[in-house]
Amino acid sequence: MKKRWILPVVLTLIVSLVVFVGLVFLNRTPATEKHVDEENAEKTENNREENDTPDEPEKLVDEPEKLDDVIIDREFTNATSGNCTIPFGKLMLINPNYTVETSFIAQRKKELISLSSNYGIRELHSWNGDNLIDAEAAEHLAVMVKDYEAEYPGHEIGTMSCFRSVGTNCGRLCAATGASDHHTGLTCDLIDPSYGTSLDTDTLPQHIEWQWLKANSYKYGFIDRFPEAWAGGPMSEPLNVDENGSTGLFETWHYRYVGITAATEIATGKYNNGEYDSLEHYLKSRGVLLDLKAGTCK
Numbered sequence: 001m002k003k004r005w006i007l008p009v010v011l012t013l014i015v016s017l018v019v020f021v022g023l024v025f026l027n028r029t030p031a032t033e034k035h036v037d038e039e040n041a042e043k044t045e046n047n048r049e050e051n052d053t054p055d056e057p058e059k060l061v062d063e064p065e066k067l068d069d070v071i072i073d074r075e076f077t078n079a080t081s082g083n084c085t086i087p088f089g090k091l092m093l094i095n096p097n098y099t100v101e102t103s104f105i106a107q108r109k110k111e112l113i114s115l116s117s118n119y120g121i122r123e124l125h126s127w128n129g130d131n132l133i134d135a136e137a138a139e140h141l142a143v144m145v146k147d148y149e150a151e152y153p154g155h156e157i158g159t160m161s162c163f164r165s166v167g168t169n170c171g172r173l174c175a176a177t178g179a180s181d182h183h184t185g186l187t188c189d190l191i192d193p194s195y196g197t198s199l200d201t202d203t204l205p206q207h208i209e210w211q212w213l214k215a216n217s218y219k220y221g222f223i224d225r226f227p228e229a230w231a232g233g234p235m236s237e238p239l240n241v242d243e244n245g246s247t248g249l250f251e252t253w254h255y256r257y258v259g260i261t262a263a264t265e266i267a268t269g270k271y272n273n274g275e276y277d278s279l280e281h282y283l284k285s286r287g288v289l290l291d292l293k294a295g296t297c298k
């Protein structure tokens with residue numbers, strides 16, 4: 001009798017133990033899974049936060065964007081030359097260190113249009129080359145001149161010289177054949193004949209059009225190509241294009257088309273501590289020139 005009683009009890013105890021252990025296991029498993037899920041969610045959240053704010057050191061310098069992204073126009077000219085800046089398009093350099101051959105000058109001339117016949121802008125000094133200019137530059141120049149004339153009724157802006165096949169030698173006011181910015185077809189010497197047509201740096205402050213152009217031309221894509229601050233020394237000294245971007249030239253009436261983006265960055269000194277830049281220094285700051293004195297590109 002005793003044995004019959006013990007067996008069911010033992011069996012009941014075993015079954016209860018198994019059920020108890022089973023229940024404990026079942027309860028623990030979801031808890032563990034839940035915990036793992038929470039951990040994963042936390043990790044994902046952390047990852048998301050890490051992705052939102054990449055763990056990079058703060059930029060201390062305003063690094064130049066790639067020149068190609070912003071301004072290069074590779075269809076600027078079909079003319080060829082050993083001048084390595086031609087691929088910079090409207091930003092190409094011609095100066096005493098970055099020269100072009102006569103074949104470049106001849107080809108470039110064929111690509112230009114007449115500013116007088118297309119836009120009625122007068123050439124006030126007709127020995128310089130038929131008032132020829134690049135079509136895109138002409139379009140922008142015409143709007144600029146129109147805006148100046150609207151602001152100063154009775155005044156006009158004419159050209160003293162746009163494209164030139166030959167350069168001249170007159171110290172820091174001129175550049176020789178092959179070294180003249182006028183060969184680009186993107187340049188004109190501009191003057192308001194109300195103040196006379198003599199190109200004299202001493203009378204500059206009395207000319208409203210010079211002040212207006214200096215302050216406003218960048219909005220139309222033009223820059224003061226040879227500002228005094230970048231002339232690189234007194235006028236009595238020889239031309240000196242230095243490694244920092246001085247041009248060696250001083251020609252306040254000389255405006256060069258580079259496109260609105262570059263003109264704005266040059267005029268507002270984006271890469272020159274807020275001061276009016278030179279095209280040479282600007283291109284150097286954008287990291288595309290190797291040696292300004294040797295006239296080489298990267």
Ligand SMILES: [Zn+2]
Nearest residue numbers: 188189251254
């Ligand atoms: Zn000029």
